[in-house]
Amino acid sequence: MNNFKTQENITDQNPTVQKAASQKITTQTEQGLYINPEALTAHLPTLQYRDEALYMESVSISELVERYDTPCYVYSQQAILDVYRAYSDSFAAVKHQICYAVKANSNLAVLGILAQAGAGFDIVSRGELMRVLAAGGQASRVVFSGVGKTRDDIEFALTQGISCFNVESISELTLINMVAKQLDKPAPISLRVNPDVDAKTHPYISTGLKDNKFGIAHDKALAVYEHAATLSHINIIGIDCHIGSQLTEVAPFIAALDKIIELIHSLRDKGIELRHVDLGGGLGVRYIDETPVTIEEFAQALLPKLIELGLPVFFEPGRSMVANAGILLTRVDVLKPTEHKNFAIVDAAMNDLIRPALYQAEMAVIPEVLPGDGIDTEGTQAWDIVGAICETGDFLAKDRLLSLATGDVLAITGAGAYGFAMSSNYNSRPRAAEVMVAGNQHQLIGKRETIEDLYAGESLWQAK
Numbered sequence: 001m002n003n004f005k006t007q008e009n010i011t012d013q014n015p016t017v018q019k020a021a022s023q024k025i026t027t028q029t030e031q032g033l034y035i036n037p038e039a040l041t042a043h044l045p046t047l048q049y050r051d052e053a054l055y056m057e058s059v060s061i062s063e064l065v066e067r068y069d070t071p072c073y074v075y076s077q078q079a080i081l082d083v084y085r086a087y088s089d090s091f092a093a094v095k096h097q098i099c100y101a102v103k104a105n106s107n108l109a110v111l112g113i114l115a116q117a118g119a120g121f122d123i124v125s126r127g128e129l130m131r132v133l134a135a136g137g138q139a140s141r142v143v144f145s146g147v148g149k150t151r152d153d154i155e156f157a158l159t160q161g162i163s164c165f166n167v168e169s170i171s172e173l174t175l176i177n178m179v180a181k182q183l184d185k186p187a188p189i190s191l192r193v194n195p196d197v198d199a200k201t202h203p204y205i206s207t208g209l210k211d212n213k214f215g216i217a218h219d220k221a222l223a224v225y226e227h228a229a230t231l232s233h234i235n236i237i238g239i240d241c242h243i244g245s246q247l248t249e250v251a252p253f254i255a256a257l258d259k260i261i262e263l264i265h266s267l268r269d270k271g272i273e274l275r276h277v278d279l280g281g282g283l284g285v286r287y288i289d290e291t292p293v294t295i296e297e298f299a300q301a302l303l304p305k306l307i308e309l310g311l312p313v314f315f316e317p318g319r320s321m322v323a324n325a326g327i328l329l330t331r332v333d334v335l336k337p338t339e340h341k342n343f344a345i346v347d348a349a350m351n352d353l354i355r356p357a358l359y360q361a362e363m364a365v366i367p368e369v370l371p372g373d374g375i376d377t378e379g380t381q382a383w384d385i386v387g388a389i390c391e392t393g394d395f396l397a398k399d400r401l402l403s404l405a406t407g408d409v410l411a412i413t414g415a416g417a418y419g420f421a422m423s424s425n426y427n428s429r430p431r432a433a434e435v436m437v438a439g440n441q442h443q444l445i446g447k448r449e450t451i452e453d454l455y456a457g458e459s460l461w462q463a464k
């Protein structure tokens with residue numbers, strides 16, 4: 001049986017990393033990457049070791065595994081609220097609204113605790129708005145982003161009384177005006193401006209470059225605002241931008257803000273006065289050993305310009321609110337060492353967590369949160385942690401130095417954002433359970449799907 005001795009195993013075998021491994025989060029060797037679980041969790045807000053056992057808040061992970069089984073997402077309520085408060089406190093010097101980006105994690109319990117804390121929400125579909133309302137959120141604190149809002153979406157959002165549509169094209173503006181006229185209810189809008197700023201992030205999650213589908217080009221925005229001002233049922237109230245996700249530096253945010261401020265001045269010159277500026281989301285998190293700017297540093301960098309501007313400011317954080325509040329627990333089913341590579345096949349897969357497959361995202365794996373009593377392997381080796389799906393791209397982590405046995409439960413950290421929210425049923429796999437922890441309490445907040453659930457809405461062809 002394994003116990004929590006991975007670090008000793010690796011340092012025994014490889015004296016060159018002996019000292020480094022004791023303090024550093026990562027040690028890269030020729031064989032693979034070693035992640036020191038204790039150094040990693042020292043940077044995670046509510047995940048920590050007590051007597052070599054892993055806890056989230058005051059609940060031991062082994063208790064959660066025994067109760068809810070694997071694969072299972074677990075979220076810390078405290079961690080989510082702490083980040084929300086960090087945003088609120090850091091921007092206290094300006095009037096602000098934190099509109100949590102629902103797409104990052106749209107579980108009702110997550111939305112509910114944020115709604116209770118006073119958060120607003122950034123949504124991209126009618127479905128997300130319905131979730132916010134079902135969780136007790138207020139429509140009057142909702143901003144609606146997205147490039148493809150339908151007539152149905154617009155009608156529903158307008159009827160519910162959302163705060164603002166972040167408009168991404170002229171054709172959307174025309175449609176919103178038309179729907180608003182039919183309902184005889186003027187629509188509050190911002191234009192989402194694409195400032196053509198390099199967010200220096202993965203190309204799939206960069207949204208503020210002129211080649212990206214998002215927003216209205218910065219050099220066209222003034223003309224589109226002037227056009228919007230002529231429309232009978234459009235009420236111009238703000239300006240918006242969102243340049244990408246997992247930004248670790250503040251410079252791209254500042255570059256985008258400068259361009260937005262320049263536009264606000266030009267709009268004032270044309271007699272168009274705005275009531276708020278929305279700077280989107282995008283602040284990055286530490287998955288392993290990245291060093292993104294903190295929320296406090298982010299605020300300190302933006303505040304002088306925002307105070308001078310004198311407009312209320314909206315933010316739409318998604319990842320930074322929830323990523324490090326969540327883990328994905330998964331069990332090692334099969335160990336398959338081969339001549340070239342060692343594969344650990346676990347019970348979670350790309351259908352549960354697609355970020356590694358889609359963006360080659362590196363997420364940390366904590367071994368042996370519950371030791372298995374299955375087939376052990378000899379000490380620390382490099383493993384690819386893979387799912388059982390029939391895709392070569394089905395991996396959760398590659399070349400990780402770990403000591404594994406079948407039955408071991410592993411925790412993938414940073415899984416609170418874009419984890420369950422992006423999951424699917426590929427290969428007819430039921431989606432995982434979701435659990436929330438608060439203090440010494442825990443609760444199932446998302447039931448594991450059954451296989452019958454997967455085809456409950458389907459029917460056999462009936463020949464006539």
Ligand SMILES: Cc1ncc(COP(=O)(O)O)c(C=O)c1O
Pocket residue numbers: 101104122145146207242244245246280281282283316317318319320
């Ligand atoms: C319009 C908009 N707002 C907010 C977000 C949230 O971004 P993040 O999760 O990086 O904070 C996104 C996603 O990137 C988005 O597209």
Ligand SMILES: N[C@@H](CCCC[NH3+])C(=O)O
Pocket residue numbers: 103205245246355359417418
């Ligand atoms: N899904 C992405 C972020 C997308 C942001 C949405 N605009 C990720 O996991 O990193």
